[in-house]
Amino acid sequence: xxxxxxxxxxxxxxxxxxxxxxxxALAGIDIDIPENSFTVIMGPSGxxxxxxxxxxxxxxxxxxxxxxxxxxxxxxxxENALAQFRRNSIGxxxxxxxxxxxxxxxxxxxxxxxxxxxxxxxxxKRAMDLLRTVGMDNRAxxxxxxxxxxxxxRAAIARALVNNPPxxxxxxxxxxxxxxxxxxIMQLLSDLHRSGRTVIVVTxxxxxxxxxxHTLYLLDGRLVSxxxxxxxxxxxxxxxxxxxxxxx
Ligand code: ADP
Ligand code: MG
Numbered sequence: 001x002x003x004x005x006x007x008x009x010x011x012x013x014x015x016x017x018x019x020x021x022x023x024x025a026l027a028g029i030d031i032d033i034p035e036n037s038f039t040v041i042m043g044p045s046g047x048x049x050x051x052x053x054x055x056x057x058x059x060x061x062x063x064x065x066x067x068x069x070x071x072x073x074x075x076x077x078x079e080n081a082l083a084q085f086r087r088n089s090i091g092x093x094x095x096x097x098x099x100x101x102x103x104x105x106x107x108x109x110x111x112x113x114x115x116x117x118x119x120x121x122x123x124x125k126r127a128m129d130l131l132r133t134v135g136m137d138n139r140a141x142x143x144x145x146x147x148x149x150x151x152x153x154r155a156a157i158a159r160a161l162v163n164n165p166p167x168x169x170x171x172x173x174x175x176x177x178x179x180x181x182x183x184x185i186m187q188l189l190s191d192l193h194r195s196g197r198t199v200i201v202v203t204x205x206x207x208x209x210x211x212x213x214h215t216l217y218l219l220d221g222r223l224v225s226x227x228x229x230x231x232x233x234x235x236x237x238x239x240x241x242x243x244x245x246x247x248x
Contacts, residue, residue, distance in 0.1 A: 005032035012065035025051040027221040038193040041202045043218030049202035058082045091160030093170035097152040099144040106140040109158045130158035150181025170201045
């Protein structure tokens, strides 16, 4: 391990243009994220959380600024290098799980390995091992529609681990889950952190802070202090608190 942060974000800016209107999703932010940290970025709806995570994961390009991962600047990678970076370095977990509905759990989890030309036997074996890790081996042959939200998210986490990435990015991973399943998912992410991975979660779920080693606060595309966030969030939640919406 080195003293250089695993991730260095410098003056990161993302502006979306819709017709004549410009939306400043990220207003030029600087963040250092240490290796082996569990970093939680808190922010209300619309604060730029997904934008930040997508840029970090190489799923979108910044308007300006730099993102260095392992001292490699990802904003200057070409599409091939970026695809390789995503495949080898990043495990992405989404609020809405993003499992493929036509495939059973086992195939969903093993699917990313298909792109690396790995045989079906090997894919199934690796997927089964990971399903065991997340406590889902008894659901291997179920389709996503036959799983609860919490179970779908466990499967999605197994899928995110299939290429053994050092960096896990999770976008509101508990946002669509009931309280208990959400807690289970946080525990699972915490286990991944303890097993040596760097985990970054963006969320507005304050329970996530029980697991974090580092916390940042995002408001309107800017990093703010905890005090400023708490003051603003208490007003915002009254207006935008999403309904508890557990998937069956
Ligand atoms: P969060 O994930 O915190 O809810 P987002 O990163 O999704 O916030 O969005 C931040 C801001 O950028 C919002 O105002 C949102 O409407 C805007 N935004 C996000 N994605 C796009 C897009 N593809 N086109 C236009 N505006 C966008
Ligand atoms: Mg979002």
